[in-house]
Amino acid sequence: MPKVIAIDGPSGAGKSSVSRIVGEKLGFLHVDSGALYRIMTWLCLKNGVDVSDQAAIAAFAASAAIESRPVAGHIAFFVDGEEPGDRIRTPEISANASKVATVKEVRDAVTALLRSLVSFGDLIVEGRDITTAVFPDTPAKFYLTASAEARARRRRIQDAEKGIADRSQEAVKEALLARDKLDSTRRYAPLRKADGVFEIDSSDLTLDETVAAVLEKARSLLAPSASRGDS
Ligand code: DC
Secondary structure (H helix, E strand, C coil), X not given: CCCEEEEECCCCCCHHHHHHHHHHHHCCEEEEHHHHHHHHHHHHXXXXXCCCCHHHHHHHHCCCCCEEEEECCEEEEEEXXXXXXXXXXXXXXXXXXXXXXXXXXXXXXXXXXXXXXXXXXXXEEXXXXXXXXXXXXXXXXXXXXXXXXXXXXXXXXXXXXXXXXXXXXXXXXXXXXXXXXXXXXXXXXXXXXXXXXXXXXXXXXXXXXXXXXXXXXXXXXXXXXXXXXXX
């Protein structure tokens, strides 16, 4: 049975960087579930679907074809044979993805796709509902968080690296808080701390320290003798 490490937390908490490195060290394929909600959003916008119309999004979700396969240590997603790349990483997609992610049909399609990925092997999956809804039964469940200030600071650095137009730290923080609110108050599979998760606040930790904490805990939780729910 393939093993799964599930990591949830608000945007900008460092889930992607941490999951990528932990996955590399353990030989687990990294899965960025947010990319799927971003792809759904990108497809809606590209096809003229009104992202404030839930019924239109639900109808569109049924026809969206996303392929997935392992590429260099992670699961890559393809639309019409192409990886969307940075086209799904713009502030416009970020702002609209929280809305698209509220639609039940979208969540059901993404959840089914994520669960099917165990056929490729051991996974480290990060997102907002991985510990609560997608893989609630895995013993290795983490909640990675950080203060809004730390998250805004990191997000701004990432934006600059991608050459995305500069926004003030305050503007980035406000956008993050708006997304946190949508992600944690939506009706279906909201972001919340599941019972039995191991929580890490990375506000004052370096990336290396956060990776070390996740690695140590994941190894003990996934060890054959580890008892379920041990945290
Ligand atoms: O992690 P991210 O910023 O790439 O996520 C994009 C959006 O998708 C964000 O608004 C939260 C949503 N999301 C979700 O609802 N459930 C997940 N498992 C992952 C992301």
